[in-house]
Amino acid sequence: xxxxxxxxxxxxxxxxxxxxxxxxxxxxxIGAAFDQEVSLMFMDDGVFQLVKGSDTSESDMKNFMPTYxxxxxxxxxxxxxxxxxxxxxxxxxxxxxxxxxxDFETExxxxxxxxxxxxxxxxxxxxxxxxxxxx
Amino acid sequence: MADLLTxxxxxxxxxxxxxxxxxxxxxxxxxxxxxxxxxxxKGTVAEAMVKGAxxxxxxxxxxxxxxxxxxKDDRVIDGVEVVxxxxxxxxxxxxxxxxxxx
Numbered sequence: 001x002x003x004x005x006x007x008x009x010x011x012x013x014x015x016x017x018x019x020x021x022x023x024x025x026x027x028x029x030i031g032a033a034f035d036q037e038v039s040l041m042f043m044d045d046g047v048f049q050l051v052k053g054s055d056t057s058e059s060d061m062k063n064f065m066p067t068y069x070x071x072x073x074x075x076x077x078x079x080x081x082x083x084x085x086x087x088x089x090x091x092x093x094x095x096x097x098x099x100x101x102x103d104f105e106t107e108x109x110x111x112x113x114x115x116x117x118x119x120x121x122x123x124x125x126x127x128x129x130x131x132x133x134x135x
Numbered sequence: 136m137a138d139l140l141t142x143x144x145x146x147x148x149x150x151x152x153x154x155x156x157x158x159x160x161x162x163x164x165x166x167x168x169x170x171x172x173x174x175x176x177k178g179t180v181a182e183a184m185v186k187g188a189x190x191x192x193x194x195x196x197x198x199x200x201x202x203x204x205x206x207k208d209d210r211v212i213d214g215v216e217v218v219x220x221x222x223x224x225x226x227x228x229x230x231x232x233x234x235x236x237x
Binding site: 013014015016017018044045048051052053054055056057058059061063088089090091 | 143144145147148169170173176177178179180182198199200202203204205207210219
């Protein structure tokens with residue numbers, strides 16, 4: 001019996017200043033073991049989680065940015081980023097990391113599963129999700 | 136002498152920076168730390184507010200927190216001075232007191 005649900009992890013906090021971003025990643029990685037259909041949505045300051053070039057060498061904090069790049073290997077199929085949140089912060093899609101995805105059974109590959117979406121798409125994607133985890 | 140105000144919250148999430156600017160005297164120094172450094176970024180909806188504050192206040196941002204958040208020097212608003220930990224200490228010493236806006 002198939003019992004696959006559509007999970008969305010909604011990330012609205014900046015990395016490092018609080019534990020939310022790291023906790024979200026941990027839950028995503030744990031949840032990946034359960035073969036659900038998983039997408040991540042980044043809004044508000046959450047978009048800062050995907051900005052490339054983080055260097056924590058002078059901060060005495062773990063740089064967990066590389067972990068995002070592995071999400072495709074954990075079965076995460078989509079990383080959606082709210083366009084309006086990017087624009088409000090002077091950012092574009094070019095500022096963001098790229099995350100590759102591959103289905104190891106069918107060998108289907110996608111170079112980058114990070115996708116900027118507009119408000120209408122956000123509404124649709126949230127409505128389609130059966131479970132939304134907020135961070 | 137003047138005061139040093141620290142701001143450690145993102146200007147997009149809380150009004151800490153706005154209030155630090157609003158309720159401080161001319162000549163104050165405002166140091167952006169932790170998530171506060173997002174206020175030092177060019178091209179954001181907070182940029183005009185920060186530039187406006189620099190008319191009579193001095194803005195600083197902590198280098199290590201900028202680096203952790205991938206904010207390169209060329210993306211820092213012109214006029215915002217980037218300081219390291221030693222510079223933070225110098226600012227504390229140079230001002231009458233330190234007030235934190237959380």
